[in-house]
Amino acid sequence: MAVPPDLVAGSATGSIFDLGYRGYDGPRLGRRHAISSLFAQSLKWTFGIGRGGRAKIAPFALAGLTLLPAVLAVGIRALAGPATARVSPITPQQYLTFVQTFIAFFVTAQAPELLGRDQRYHVLTLYFSRALERTDYALAKYGALVCALALVLLVPQAVLLLGIVFASIDLGAGLGEALPLVLPVLLSTVVAAAFFSGIGLVIAAFIPRRAFSAGAIVATFLVLSGVVQVLVVQGRLRDPLRYVALLDPYALLDGLAATLFGEAGRNVTVTGSGIDPGIFAAGACVVAVAALIVLVLRYRRIEA
Amino acid sequence: MSGTAPTPTVSVSAVAKWYGNVVAVNDVTFGLEPGVTGLLGPNGAGKSTLLHLVAGLLRPSAGSVSVDGRPTFGDPAVYRRVGLVPEREAVFPYLTAREFVRLSAQLQGLPLGTGAVDRALGTVELSMAADRELATYSKGMRQRAKVAAALVHDPAVLVLDEPFNGMDPRQRLHMMALLRALADEGRVILFSSHILEEVERVAERVLVVVAGRLAASGDFREIRRLMTDRPHSFTLRTSDDRALAGQLVGRPTVSGLTFEDGRLDVRTADFATFTRELPVLARDAGVSIFELAPADESLESVFDYLVRR
Amino acid sequence: MLGASVLGPLVDLTMRGLLGRRRILLVGLLALAPVGVAVVLVVGGGLGTTAQLTRQIYDSLVMTTIVPLVALILGTTAIGAEIDDGTVVHLLTKPVGRGWIVLAKMLVAGTAGVALCGTSVLVAGILLVRLDAPGLVLGMLVGAVVAVIAYTAVFVTLSVWTGRALIAGLAYVLLWEGVIASVFSGTRLLSIREYGLAVAAGIAGPEAGTLARDVPLATGLVLAAVVTTVAFWLGARRLARFEISDAG
Numbered sequence: 001m002a003v004p005p006d007l008v009a010g011s012a013t014g015s016i017f018d019l020g021y022r023g024y025d026g027p028r029l030g031r032r033h034a035i036s037s038l039f040a041q042s043l044k045w046t047f048g049i050g051r052g053g054r055a056k057i058a059p060f061a062l063a064g065l066t067l068l069p070a071v072l073a074v075g076i077r078a079l080a081g082p083a084t085a086r087v088s089p090i091t092p093q094q095y096l097t098f099v100q101t102f103i104a105f106f107v108t109a110q111a112p113e114l115l116g117r118d119q120r121y122h123v124l125t126l127y128f129s130r131a132l133e134r135t136d137y138a139l140a141k142y143g144a145l146v147c148a149l150a151l152v153l154l155v156p157q158a159v160l161l162l163g164i165v166f167a168s169i170d171l172g173a174g175l176g177e178a179l180p181l182v183l184p185v186l187l188s189t190v191v192a193a194a195f196f197s198g199i200g201l202v203i204a205a206f207i208p209r210r211a212f213s214a215g216a217i218v219a220t221f222l223v224l225s226g227v228v229q230v231l232v233v234q235g236r237l238r239d240p241l242r243y244v245a246l247l248d249p250y251a252l253l254d255g256l257a258a259t260l261f262g263e264a265g266r267n268v269t270v271t272g273s274g275i276d277p278g279i280f281a282a283g284a285c286v287v288a289v290a291a292l293i294v295l296v297l298r299y300r301r302i303e304a
Numbered sequence: 305m306s307g308t309a310p311t312p313t314v315s316v317s318a319v320a321k322w323y324g325n326v327v328a329v330n331d332v333t334f335g336l337e338p339g340v341t342g343l344l345g346p347n348g349a350g351k352s353t354l355l356h357l358v359a360g361l362l363r364p365s366a367g368s369v370s371v372d373g374r375p376t377f378g379d380p381a382v383y384r385r386v387g388l389v390p391e392r393e394a395v396f397p398y399l400t401a402r403e404f405v406r407l408s409a410q411l412q413g414l415p416l417g418t419g420a421v422d423r424a425l426g427t428v429e430l431s432m433a434a435d436r437e438l439a440t441y442s443k444g445m446r447q448r449a450k451v452a453a454a455l456v457h458d459p460a461v462l463v464l465d466e467p468f469n470g471m472d473p474r475q476r477l478h479m480m481a482l483l484r485a486l487a488d489e490g491r492v493i494l495f496s497s498h499i500l501e502e503v504e505r506v507a508e509r510v511l512v513v514v515a516g517r518l519a520a521s522g523d524f525r526e527i528r529r530l531m532t533d534r535p536h537s538f539t540l541r542t543s544d545d546r547a548l549a550g551q552l553v554g555r556p557t558v559s560g561l562t563f564e565d566g567r568l569d570v571r572t573a574d575f576a577t578f579t580r581e582l583p584v585l586a587r588d589a590g591v592s593i594f595e596l597a598p599a600d601e602s603l604e605s606v607f608d609y610l611v612r613r
Numbered sequence: 614m615l616g617a618s619v620l621g622p623l624v625d626l627t628m629r630g631l632l633g634r635r636r637i638l639l640v641g642l643l644a645l646a647p648v649g650v651a652v653v654l655v656v657g658g659g660l661g662t663t664a665q666l667t668r669q670i671y672d673s674l675v676m677t678t679i680v681p682l683v684a685l686i687l688g689t690t691a692i693g694a695e696i697d698d699g700t701v702v703h704l705l706t707k708p709v710g711r712g713w714i715v716l717a718k719m720l721v722a723g724t725a726g727v728a729l730c731g732t733s734v735l736v737a738g739i740l741l742v743r744l745d746a747p748g749l750v751l752g753m754l755v756g757a758v759v760a761v762i763a764y765t766a767v768f769v770t771l772s773v774w775t776g777r778a779l780i781a782g783l784a785y786v787l788l789w790e791g792v793i794a795s796v797f798s799g800t801r802l803l804s805i806r807e808y809g810l811a812v813a814a815g816i817a818g819p820e821a822g823t824l825a826r827d828v829p830l831a832t833g834l835v836l837a838a839v840v841t842t843v844a845f846w847l848g849a850r851r852l853a854r855f856e857i858s859d860a861g
Contacts, residue, residue, distance in 0.1 A: 209697075211689075211779040212636075218783060219643060219682050226678045227650055234654075234666050241657035328858075353858060359706065361857040378853060383708045390706075394699040398629055410622040411707035453703070 031131040035140050038132065042144035046110045058109040063152045066102045070095070070156030074163030092160045092181050093261040096153065096192050097254050103196050104221040104249070106149055111200035111217060112210040114141050119208035124302065138299040142201055142292055149193035157185045184260040192253055195284045198291025199249065205298045225250045225269075233272040245273035246283045255280020311338060312372060312385060312460035312492050314358060319367035321353055328353040330516040331367070336461075336494060340487045342507030343496040344603075346611055350516040351496040352391060352465055358494060359388040359463045371461055384412070387454035391465035393446055397439035401430050401449045404438060408453035424452040427482065429475075443470030451479070455486075462486060464495040468502050480506045504603040512610050519610040524603045527610075535559050536575045537599035540568040543592040551585045569599060619709045623717035631691055631721055644683045644729035647675050651737035664749055667741040668824050671753050671813070675734060676806055680760050681786040684726050688768025689778045691722040696772065702857050712849035719769050719845060726761035749820040756813025759837045763805045766841040770848035773855070801828065808837040 041050070047063075048056030073090045090098055118124050127137055161178045168174030200217045207213035228248035231237060237244070245251055254267035259281035265271055270280060314336035321329040329350045345351045356362045357369050360376030360383070369376045376382050396404060405421045414420050425431050428448040438446060447470055454462060464483075468476050483506055487493050497503050503510060504524070512520040512527075520527045542548050545568040552558045552570060557578045560571035572578040586593050631637065650670060692715075695701040704714055734757045738750035767785075772778040790804045801807050807828060814821040815830020 211693075211777070212686075215682075215686060215689075215779045215783065216639070218787075219686075222678050222682070223643060223646055226674050227646055230670050230674050231650055231653055234669055237653070237657045241653060244653065356858060361702065361705065363854070363856055380705075380708045380710060383706050386706075388702070388706045390699075390702050392699040392702070395703070396626065396630065396700055398634075399626075407622055407626060408703070408707070411619055411704070411709050413618065413708065 028131075031133070031136065034130060034132040035136045038127075038137065038140040039144050042114055042141055043148055046114065046144060046148035055113070059106065059148075059152075062102050062106045062109065063155075066099050066106075066152055067156045067159070069098060070159040070163075074159055074167070077163055077167045090160065092157050092164075092185055093257060093263055094266070095157055095160060096188060096257050097250070097266060099153070099156075100250050100253055103149065103153070103192065103253075104218065106152060107145070107196050107200035108214050108217045108221075110145060110148065111197065111204040112207075112213040114145060115201060115204040116208050116210040116213055119205075119302075120210070134299045134302075135296050138292075138296045142197065142295055145197040145201060146190070146193045149197055150189050153189045153193060154185070157189065161185065181261070188257050188260045191256055191281075191284050191288060194288035195252065195291065196249065198288050198295070202291050202294050202298070205295055205302075221249055224248055229269050229272075232269045237273075242273050242275060245269050245275055246280065249287075252280050252284040252287065256284045310372070311490065313337065314461055314492055314494070315368075315370050315373075316354075316358065317368050317370075319354075319357060319364045319369055321350075321357060321362060322365045327516055329357065329513075332513070332516075332518045333367075334511055334518065334521055336492045338487060338490045338492055339508045340483055340493045340495070340506050341509045341511060342503035343494060343511050343513060344498070344500070344503055344607060345496075345513035345519075347498065349513045351498075351513055353516075354513060355463055355465050355494070355496055359386060361388075384457070385460045387457065387459035387462045389447075389450045389454045389462070389464040389467055391469065393443060395438045395446055395449060398437060400435050400437050401425065401441070401445075401452070402434040404449055405434075405452045405456050409456045412457035414457055420456050420458075424456040427455060428452045429478065444472060444475055447471060448475070448479075451482075459491070461492045462494070464493070466497060467495050468497060468499065476502070500603045500607060510603070512607060514611055520606070524606050527606055535571040535573045536578075538570045538572070538578075539595070539597050539599045540570060540593060541566065541595040542568065542586070543594070544589070547589050548586060548591045548593075551589050552582075555581060555585070557581065616710075617713070619707075619713050620717055620720075623704070623709075623714060624721055627691055627717055627721040630694065631687065632725065636686075636690065637725075640683055640686050640725075641729060643686070644679060644733050646679055647733050647737040648740070650674065651740040655740050664742050664746045664820065665822060667738060667746075667749065667753075668822050670737075670741070671734070672810065672824060675730075675737075675753075675757065676760065676809055676813075677791070679733070680726075680730050680757055680809070681764055681790070681806070683730055684722075684761050684764030685768055685779065685782045685786065687722040687726050688765040689772045689782060691718040691765075691769050691772070693772035693776075693778050697776065699857070701855075705852075705855065705857065710849075711852040711855075712845070715769065715773065715845060715848040715852055719766050719848075722765040722769055723762045726765050727758050730757050730761050746817075746820045749817045749822075752813040752815070752817030752821065752824075755816050756809040756811075759812045759834065760805055760809030763808060763837040763840050763844075766844040766848075767805065770844040770851070773848045773851045802832075802836065805837065805840060808833040808840070812837070 044050050045055075047059045048054075069090055096103070118127070124137075128134055132140075161181060164178045164181075165171065165174035168177065199220065203217050203220060204213040207216055225248045228244055228251065232242070232245045232248075248267075248269045251265075251267050251269035251273075254265050254270050255277040257263075258265040258270070258277040265277040265280070270277055316332060316334050316336075319329060319332050320327065332354065343351050343354065353362065357364055358371075358376065360369075360371075360379065363377045371382050371386055374382060376386070396407075399407065402421065402425065405424050409421050409424075410416075422431070425434050428451050430445065430448050430452060433441075433445065438449060441449065447467065451464070451467065454464075462483075467483075468479060471479060480502065483493050483495070487508075495507075509522055510520070510524050510527070511518060540548070545563065545566075549561050549563070549568055553561055555578075557572050557574045558570060559573050560569075562569040570578075582596070583593070647670065654666070692701070695704070705711075731754055734753050735750065738753050742749060768778060768782050771781055775781055790806050793800060807826070810824060811826055811828035811833030812830055814824045814826055815833065817824065
């Protein structure tokens with residue numbers, strides 16, 4: 001704001017103030033703030049918040065569907081009484097595999113929305129001409145989808161864990177049963193969210209048209225798991241071809257859960273290939289990291 | 305245009321178009337004859353909707369739109385006589401201009417080898433660049449390619465939606481000359497624009513659309529004269545502005561006087577009486593009038609008035 | 614109005630739009646996945662390949678996933694892309710019957726699908742069972758071809774009716790054919806996959822094995838033909854009343 005220069009009591013001068021464009025020389029919030037803003041906004045957009053009613057349908061419907069089995073399981077357990085406390089339709093260990101299709105659908109629905117719009121409408125120039133670096137953009141988007149997906153997955157598993165605690169005859173025993181599961185739940189959820197999101201985001205980064213990238217993502221999940229399953233289960237492959245099993249995203253998920261919870265794998269590709277689930281878990285981590293790298297590289301080289 | 309074809313007529317009668325609760329075009333009636341008609345209006349007034357209705361791409365919610373007596377919507381045969389240059393930039397990026405115009409010709413049923421494609425490309429001055437893909441074209445070149453495709457079958461009615469978009473001044477002049485030439489051959493040309501100078505220069509008639517309704521139609525100078533509830537402005541250059549002003553200020557027909565450098569601006573509510581009185585007053589005051597010109601008989605002021613009404 | 618003479622230019626245009634880009638590589642890759650599977654199995658399979666294995670691959674991979682997805686991508690792109698970016702206006706402002714436009718799209722998408730999926734099934738089949746079960750291979754080929762043609766026709770029409778054709782098509786393939794039609798046997802006659810499998814089983818005859826179903830060959834063929842024709846008719850009608858405002 002311009003300060004009136006001649007405001008001296010008793011003077012008879014006047015001024016006209018220039019109310020036009022003003023520069024800003026004050027402190028600027030900088031790169032970190034830009035990244036966190038983009039992250040926060042992308043996270044909100046993943047759930048359709050700030051985008052209008054229509055955009056909320058898919059994520060909330062999927063989140064609801066993902067939550068439903070947990071609620072039902074806990075409900076059944078509660079109704080059936082503490083006697084059957086040990087018998088539950090779904091255990092936290094099995095949970096991620098149980099909802100694996102919903103995870104894939106969530107990524108299919110949201111990865112194109114996160115990346116496609118900015119590319120299609122040429123908004124990337126606006127982003128990159130600010131304090132935000134290209135790498136930051138990729139990281140922020142990746143982080144947002146991973147967090148969103150992890151959130152969607154953690155809530156039902158938390159419900160299941162709480163169900164274990166409260167359905168137990170005595171709180172202490174319940175806690176004792178549930179607490180050791182917390183860390184595996186957290187880890188498996190984060191890694192699962194990371195590698196599923198990674199796959200979806202990499203595909204969406206190369207296909208700006210949202211409908212096509214959605215189709216491509218779901219096709220990738222379907223075809224990969226379908227083909228690999230057929231190969232591994234029906235084919236009885238010899239080494240080293242057996243390792244094609246690592247291309248099946250659902251197998252990676254199952255191996256991850258099995259390793260972290262200390263159990264045997266259940267997915268047919270995992271069991272059929274005879275490969276140790278730990279290798280699948282490692283595979284999941286590798287995919288998560290590799291996808292992030294590809295995403296960053298893509299955005300460093302994309303034409304804005 | 306072929307000499308044996310009948311004179312084209314476009315007739316729009318009480319046409320309305322609504323989408324749910326939003327009325328885009330409301331009770332519009334006009335007829336078009338050979339010549340250039342400009343469709344004017346602010347953004348969102350319904351110009352594009354009206355053009356799409358005339359071009360048969362939209363179904364009227366009420367009323368009728370017909371070319372040569374036949375309704376335009378749902379009748380692909382109407383496109384033998386009608387060509388449309390749409391506003392959207394989208395063309396087939398993987399085609400060259402020549403292939404695009406040739407496609408247009410083929411879909412119009414023109415026999416090959418008549419040179420229609422080359423003629424059309426020549427008319428829009430794209431002959432040199434015709435074999436490059438449309439994806440490599442600038443906006444103005446794509447616009448010209450679309451015009452060529454719309455002209456290739458020698459249409460009797462040509463509808464253009466914001467045709468001067470993206471054209472540089474030279475191309476614009478060329479296009480204006482082209483439209484005039486086409487109109488002189490007996491075609492009906494209807495184009496929309498929000499750039500008043502363009503319309504002023506090319507169009508014989510204007511249709512002014514405001515908020516979906518037709519606010520005025522005809523020669524814009526005539527429209528101006530019809531706007532009697534607004535004072536006319538005149539600019540005078542005389543040998544003695546002050547003396548004349550002194551005479552004028554006493555007359556009831558004069559509602560305002562302004563001195564500008566070397567000019568006298570006069571506003572009058574009664575145009576006819578003023579023009580009769582002025583020479584008499586000037587002679588009596590001994591003032592010579594060098595120039596008397598209407599100050600606001602531009603399309604801009606007409607448009608401005610109509611839009612704000 | 615113009616007749617068949619416009620078919621040539623329209624087919625040409627569609628082919629260039631559909632096939633001339635990077636996209637076709639992805640679709641090709643998808644379509645040839647069964648060949649990849651066959652190669653891996655033949656080269657690395659422990660106990661050798663059998664006709665039974667081939668049938669399972671055909672049923673669970675090819676007909677369930679590959680064929681519908683390939684048809685979906687080809688069918689929705691054939692006219693969907695042009696409607697989406699507005700270039701369809703250049704086709705609609707011509708004295709061309711809307712049926713010819715739809716026909717051209719279906720022809721190109723269908724032919725591309727048949728070429729890709731047909732080749733894939735044929736090559737994979739021969740790799741897997743060599744010449745031991747020619748009836749089976751022939752059956753699989755014809756079944757896949759019939760299914761692709763019906764699928765592409767449906768998806769082209771879907772693109773004319775809605776802008777969300779890809780999602781709708783996916784829902785049809787995954788939810789309707791994937792879940793409902795397999796669970797509720799009464800609705801089996803409403804599934805293109807069933808028609809394809811019925812044709813395959815019918816032609817394979819004694820070699821059909823586990824592919825055999827209650828639906829006879831003739832029914833499968835007729836229903837596929839009906840679906841294709843109805844899809845064409847619906848698409849042409851809808852395109853005839855298609856409205857384009859300046860927002861596209």
